[in-house]
Amino acid sequence: MTFLNTIVTTVALSAALYLVGPAVSAQRAAGPAAAPPAGDDPARKPTPRLRDGHPDLNGFWAIGRGPDTPVGSSFGERNAFIKRGARNAAAQYADPNQPPYKPELMPKVEELAKNESKVDTAFFCKPGGVPRIGPPHGIVQAPGMPIVLLYEVIAGNTFRLVPTDGRGHTANLEGLYYGDSIGRWEGDTLVVETVGFNDETWIGIYGWLHSTKMRVIERLSRVGDTLRYQATVEDPDVFTRPWTMNAWTSVRTTKELILENPPCVESDIDHVTSFDEKTRR
Amino acid sequence: MKNTYLASVLIAAASIAAASIALMSGTPAAAQSASGSAPGTPANAKPIPRMADGHPDMSGVWWPGHDLIPAQASAVYREGERQGIGAQSFGSLYKPDAMAKAKALSDKDDPALWCIPSIIGPTPLVGNGLVGEIVQTPKTVVQLIETYHGFRIIPTDGRPHRDDVVPSNHGDAVGRWDGDTLIVDVTNFSDRNWLHHHGDVSFHSDALHMVETYRLADADTLEINVTADDPQMLTGTWKAPTVKLVRAPFEHIMETSCENTETANLIEAASKDNYGRKAR
Numbered sequence: 001m002t003f004l005n006t007i008v009t010t011v012a013l014s015a016a017l018y019l020v021g022p023a024v025s026a027q028r029a030a031g032p033a034a035a036p037p038a039g040d041d042p043a044r045k046p047t048p049r050l051r052d053g054h055p056d057l058n059g060f061w062a063i064g065r066g067p068d069t070p071v072g073s074s075f076g077e078r079n080a081f082i083k084r085g086a087r088n089a090a091a092q093y094a095d096p097n098q099p100p101y102k103p104e105l106m107p108k109v110e111e112l113a114k115n116e117s118k119v120d121t122a123f124f125c126k127p128g129g130v131p132r133i134g135p136p137h138g139i140v141q142a143p144g145m146p147i148v149l150l151y152e153v154i155a156g157n158t159f160r161l162v163p164t165d166g167r168g169h170t171a172n173l174e175g176l177y178y179g180d181s182i183g184r185w186e187g188d189t190l191v192v193e194t195v196g197f198n199d200e201t202w203i204g205i206y207g208w209l210h211s212t213k214m215r216v217i218e219r220l221s222r223v224g225d226t227l228r229y230q231a232t233v234e235d236p237d238v239f240t241r242p243w244t245m246n247a248w249t250s251v252r253t254t255k256e257l258i259l260e261n262p263p264c265v266e267s268d269i270d271h272v273t274s275f276d277e278k279t280r281r
Numbered sequence: 282m283k284n285t286y287l288a289s290v291l292i293a294a295a296s297i298a299a300a301s302i303a304l305m306s307g308t309p310a311a312a313q314s315a316s317g318s319a320p321g322t323p324a325n326a327k328p329i330p331r332m333a334d335g336h337p338d339m340s341g342v343w344w345p346g347h348d349l350i351p352a353q354a355s356a357v358y359r360e361g362e363r364q365g366i367g368a369q370s371f372g373s374l375y376k377p378d379a380m381a382k383a384k385a386l387s388d389k390d391d392p393a394l395w396c397i398p399s400i401i402g403p404t405p406l407v408g409n410g411l412v413g414e415i416v417q418t419p420k421t422v423v424q425l426i427e428t429y430h431g432f433r434i435i436p437t438d439g440r441p442h443r444d445d446v447v448p449s450n451h452g453d454a455v456g457r458w459d460g461d462t463l464i465v466d467v468t469n470f471s472d473r474n475w476l477h478h479h480g481d482v483s484f485h486s487d488a489l490h491m492v493e494t495y496r497l498a499d500a501d502t503l504e505i506n507v508t509a510d511d512p513q514m515l516t517g518t519w520k521a522p523t524v525k526l527v528r529a530p531f532e533h534i535m536e537t538s539c540e541n542t543e544t545a546n547l548i549e550a551a552s553k554d555n556y557g558r559k560a561r
Contacts, residue, residue: 038499051302058418066477125396138434140423145340145416146533150432159432161414176536246354257434260449265394279557 042225042251050141055222056189057139057147060257061250085263099208099233100240112207114230118206121200125155125264126175129201130194130216133158135229135248138258147183148189155264162192169195174212177201190223203233203245211237291506329461334419337461337497343526343532344412369522371476372471373482376513383384388480392473394547396539397476398429398450400485402523404505405433405493409478413526414534422456422463427534435465442468448487450474463495476509486513501528508561 013266083226117123122132138150146163162183173180179194194216202208212234221228232249233239330338345434372383393399398408406413410428416421420438425431437456446453448471456465468490476483489511507521 058421124540126540140416140418140421142416142418143341147431148416148421148425150434156429156538157432158430158538163533175540178536179377257443259446260451 015178043223045224047101047222049053051141052143053245054185054190056141056223057190057220057227058141060138060253061136061227062253084231095256097244097246099203099243102207102240103129103236105209105238109207109209112202113205114207116205117208120202120204120205122155122202124184126200127155128153129197130160130179131218131231131233131245132201132204133178135227135250136160137221139227152261156259157260162190164190169193174198179216186219191221192216192218192220194218209238210235213237226250288363300368321434323468329497329500330420332417337463339415339422339463339495339497339503340417342412342414342529342531343406343503343538344529345407345524346527347354363471369520370481371485371515372481374517374519376399376514376516379514381485383482386482386484389548390482391478391480392475392479396429396544397429397474398426399417399475399483400489400491401476401507401521402428402478402527403428404521405507406505406526410537412529412534422465430537436477437463449471452489452491454545459494463492465495467493484514485509485511490531498525502526 049058074124081251097265110183122128127133133151133153136149137152140148140150146161146165149157149160149162150159158178160181162181164183164185166184169182170180174197175198176196179199180196181192183190183192185191195214196218197210197212197214199210199212199214201210203210210233214233217232217234219228219232221231227250227251228247230244231277232242232244235244289459295435302477330340332338359384365415372380375383393409394434399427402408402410404427406415406424408426408428408431410426412427414425414427415422416425420436422435422437424433424435430450433451433453434453437458439457440455442453446469448469450471450473452467453469454465454467456463458464468488470485470489472485472487472489476485477483489509491509496504503526505524505526509519511519
């Protein structure tokens with residue numbers, strides 16, 4: 001059992017760290033390393049459609065050209081540490097696309113960031129929430145059913161349901177990690193609108209808090225064998241304006257399916273001392 | 282719309298929600314809905330929904346036909362320990378060594394208290410809870426399990442089991458159609474979880490092999506059978522009681538999560554109260 005506990009502990013930490021914020025610099029995505037060889041560009045492949053005419057989003061999507069991982073990495077391997085430490089923190093804060101917090105909240109955001117390992121619920125095996133969980137790793141799209149977004153998460157795989165039949169939000173739903181989602185098609189883009197959140201989760205590491213009034217708009221569009229994902233966060237309690245986060249691009253994969261991870265157990269959290277974002281300047 | 286009370290109960294209880302045992306006991310609601318099926322179906326009966334490829338379409342939200350009623354649930358549990366499983370339980374087939382181990386375990390040892398999902402609960406589609414949803418495409422059947430908010434991906438495109446993945450709580454499932462019956466073959470389980478929850482001692486080895494069958498008895502009734510072999514633990518093949526689920530009167534399953542924040546308290550409570558059962 002000791003061995004198992006060790007694994008579980010390690011997993012707990014990984015799980016906590018896994019949920020890095022997607023809203024980090026898009027510079028990597030735009031860099032030359034992200035460009036696949038000409039002629040092999042998955043974005044140039046045809047975009048299949050379902051019988052209803054909408055793009056077919058079915059399949060598994062590896063986060064291959066997002067901010068956090070290089071081309072070819074699996075969707076299970078977003079490096080939890082890549083945006084931590086002095087260098088990455090500096091890069092993050094140098095990104096011009098910063099969350100537009102109200103000035104009076106900035107001290108609180110900074111305080112949270114400096115105490116991340118003590119106050120970020122992602123360190124305690126809690127669900128990452130939307131939009132922190134990032135783009136889906138799998139999508140199931142069946143006629144007459146809500147679109148299902150699947151996520152491989154070390155803290156526990158999860159799913160979201162997105163009805164696209166024109167209904168409104170379910171009344172009286174509140175306090176949710178992943179919110180209440182409804183979807184609609186704008187041309188070939190699936191637009192997912194989500195409300196009903198709790199205020200436990202963050203939008204990303206660095207203390208990015210939000211209120212229960214948060215409304216998240218996610219846009220998913222398939223281009224060939226790639227999936228573009230971008231989230232916009234509206235929260236009049238904490239932001240001065242809606243904030244559109246940097247986009248991710250995922251690549252369709254037939255090799256990978258979603259794996260199940262061992263359970264997240266927060267048995268070692270008291271010993272975490274070194275992961276706080278305290279090297280900002 | 283299912284009330285949020287159910288969700289909160291399930292969250293608070295971290296899935297020791299006792300009512301799912303009622304699934305096993307042939308409740309009136311489930312039995313009513315299950316009637317009027319099969320041969321002699323009235324001419325006005327709804328046809329079984331089908332996919333474009335002709336296979337039955339099991340998409341939808343399924344439950345036993347009744348909501349969780351905590352007071353009754355505990356009463357049911359007290360009266361019918363391992364009701365519906367009884368002498369036919371998975372554990373009744375344990376080999377001597379496993380039987381000896383089982384006698385040393387009790388409610389407080391239930392891995393579900395650590396947010397580790399049971400394999401079957403009352404039946405695989407609902408897991409540790411009461412409600413499950415199926416979304417079916419021509420190549421895949423996806424099962425969404427409300428409690429613990431988990432999912433299973435069951436490919437039905439003829440691919441074999443994967444040989445490149447580590448063992449997991451839900452195992453590796455592949456499906457195929459035999460007429461109108463979906464047959465799901467599951468291997469590669471971890472030995473971490475139990476088949477059932479509620480402290481029903483039902484550990485297994487990583488040699489566990491399960492076969493699940495899903496059949497629409499009528500348009501609104503899903504019949505599920507499960508058999509399990511575990512040559513390391515069992516003296517023979519275990520057959521789970523047949524479970525019939527009906528279409529739920531709400532559109533989607535809800536968000537419930539298990540976060541290990543109550544584990545210590547739950548284990549303490551389980552130790553003290555033994556879920557209302559007499560100590561064995």
